[in-house]
Amino acid sequence: MFNISDTICAICTPKGTGAISVIRISGTESWKIGQKIFSQTQYPILNTQYSFEHMYAQHGYIKDNDKTIDEVIILPYKAPNSFTTEDTVEIFCHGGLQVTSQVLDLCLKHGVRQAKNGEFTFRAFVNGRIDLTEAEAINEIISADNEKAVSIASQILSGSLKDKIVGFREKLLNLITSIESSVEFPMDIADMSKEEVVANLKNIQSEIGELIKDSREGLLLREGIKVSIVGPTNAGKSSLLNQLLESERAIVSDEPGTTRDTVEEKILIDGWSVILVDTAGIREKDSASKSEKMGIERSKQSIQNSDIVLGVFDLTNKSHDQSEFSNLIKDKSKIIIGNKVDLVDTSNISKNGFDILISAKNGDNITQLKKLLIEKASSLFNTRHSILPLEARLAKGGNTQYCYINQRQKELLIQCNSAIENSTDLANKNISEDLISDELKNAISKLDEISGRTISDEVIKNIFAKFCIGK
Numbered sequence: 001m002f003n004i005s006d007t008i009c010a011i012c013t014p015k016g017t018g019a020i021s022v023i024r025i026s027g028t029e030s031w032k033i034g035q036k037i038f039s040q041t042q043y044p045i046l047n048t049q050y051s052f053e054h055m056y057a058q059h060g061y062i063k064d065n066d067k068t069i070d071e072v073i074i075l076p077y078k079a080p081n082s083f084t085t086e087d088t089v090e091i092f093c094h095g096g097l098q099v100t101s102q103v104l105d106l107c108l109k110h111g112v113r114q115a116k117n118g119e120f121t122f123r124a125f126v127n128g129r130i131d132l133t134e135a136e137a138i139n140e141i142i143s144a145d146n147e148k149a150v151s152i153a154s155q156i157l158s159g160s161l162k163d164k165i166v167g168f169r170e171k172l173l174n175l176i177t178s179i180e181s182s183v184e185f186p187m188d189i190a191d192m193s194k195e196e197v198v199a200n201l202k203n204i205q206s207e208i209g210e211l212i213k214d215s216r217e218g219l220l221l222r223e224g225i226k227v228s229i230v231g232p233t234n235a236g237k238s239s240l241l242n243q244l245l246e247s248e249r250a251i252v253s254d255e256p257g258t259t260r261d262t263v264e265e266k267i268l269i270d271g272w273s274v275i276l277v278d279t280a281g282i283r284e285k286d287s288a289s290k291s292e293k294m295g296i297e298r299s300k301q302s303i304q305n306s307d308i309v310l311g312v313f314d315l316t317n318k319s320h321d322q323s324e325f326s327n328l329i330k331d332k333s334k335i336i337i338g339n340k341v342d343l344v345d346t347s348n349i350s351k352n353g354f355d356i357l358i359s360a361k362n363g364d365n366i367t368q369l370k371k372l373l374i375e376k377a378s379s380l381f382n383t384r385h386s387i388l389p390l391e392a393r394l395a396k397g398g399n400t401q402y403c404y405i406n407q408r409q410k411e412l413l414i415q416c417n418s419a420i421e422n423s424t425d426l427a428n429k430n431i432s433e434d435l436i437s438d439e440l441k442n443a444i445s446k447l448d449e450i451s452g453r454t455i456s457d458e459v460i461k462n463i464f465a466k467f468c469i470g471k
């Protein structure tokens with residue numbers, strides 16, 4: 001797939017102008033090439049003799065023979081103490097498009113190959129510095145668009161998932177050893193009874209089951225919590241969307257039925273990624289036009305697809321009846337909002353049935369609404385671990401680490417658990433130990449695909465293709 005004996009190089013910083021750009025060279029030839037193209041600044045006072053040293057930054061010039069290309073800082077790393085575990089050189093040059101590509105071209109001229117997407121991380125993986133879960137976490141950190149997604153990925157990068165997978169693997173291997181030795185030495189006292197084997201398998205299965213169950217939460221944190229703004233026409237839904245976004249994103253008008261299609265926007269509230277969906281007002285279909293009816297159908301669909309519903313009602317409109325909506329949103333986590341509080345005398349309003357009274361027009365109580373929304377969002381999570389502060393997590397019997405698996409890992413864990421289930425069935429039916437241990441080996445092979453211990457080139461290619469060049 002990738003030739004790992006070549007020396008490779010790439011620009012590691014984003015394309016464009018900036019204060020500095022970083023060019024990384026990795027492989028056996030990297031120090032030799034670095035030394036060829038770099039000339040150290042002469043410091044007469046220090047009178048130093050220049051040579052490359054691990055993690056010792058030097059100031060100087062990148063030169064193509066006598067022609068100076070740029071003034072730079074160069075930083076060599078000696079194998080195995082680098083990102084890739086190979087000899088590596090990083091050049092910090094000025095961040096112009098032209099100058100950066102000239103430095104890169106000079107490296108290429110000296111026989112280095114341009115790195116492909118994710119090739120540096122791939123080397124860190126094949127050279128055993130990180131496993132595949134950690135490689136995937138690096139890419140997640142780079143692409144994360146909210147604080148929570150970064151925090152999940154950093155936990156995994158620090159080995160939280162790797163440790164779990166290694167733990168499951170060890171337990172399954174021990175069981176295989178125990179089962180196989182009872183076949184080879186049947187007269188010996190088996191170190192585990194059939195009941196014990198089954199109980200152990202059930203434990204592993206349930207630990208894996210927890211990881212699978214919690215993956216939904218990871219998705220909410222990574223991709224954002226879907227919040228639909230629904231209610232009767234003219235209640236102020238689009239005004240609320242605009243108020244939350246702090247921009248005039250949706251059309252607001254006093255004409256009922258203004259919003260026809262759903263309008264979706266992502267915002268960050270307190271480090272949470274929230275996908276807000278403004279919907280068409282729901283009213284009797286008889287009074288709605290054909291396109292509005294289609295919009296109403298979409299609103300209903302949006303309610304089904306959302307994690308939280310904001311039900312908006314106009315406090316000045318007596319016909320805004322919440323009961324009509326109660327069926328539509330009964331199974332949903334929701335906040336019922338009385339809007340246009342600026343137009344009513346609050347002493348005459350019964351707060352009954354409303355969680356909060358706001359003015360979407362002038363922003364009254366919007367900060368409190370955001371707080372309520374975050375409380376609702378937090379309640380979607382398993383209090384045992386997740387995003388709670390460490391102390392709260394420990395108080396609930398959770399642990400210091402949490403990890404949310406991605407879709408690829410989830411599919412493999414489901415397959416792993418079904419192989420464990422099969423082996424439990426076989427054990428319960430007293431079917432041959434060989435078949436039981438074959439199923440357990442199959443379960444281990446799924447764990448090995450997660451960590452990358454054994455995995456097809458095709459899957460590796462797909463994973464690293466998602467990385468950018470230079471990573």
Ligand SMILES: Nc1nc2c(ncn2[C@@H]2O[C@H](COP(=O)(O)OP(=O)(O)OP(=O)(O)O)[C@@H](O)[C@H]2O)c(=O)[nH]1
Pocket residue numbers: 232233234235236237238239240251252253254255256257258259260279280281282339340341342343358359360361362
């Ligand atoms: N005074 C006052 N007027 C508001 C408030 N919120 C919305 N309005 C007004 O109510 C009218 C309807 O507002 P929209 O935000 O378009 O209502 P909507 O629920 O999106 O309406 P549809 O898209 O037709 O379903 C507009 O004239 C807004 O200016 C509020 O809090 N106070």
Ligand SMILES: [Mg+2]
Pocket residue numbers: 237238239250251252258259278279280281
């Ligand atoms: Mg609207």
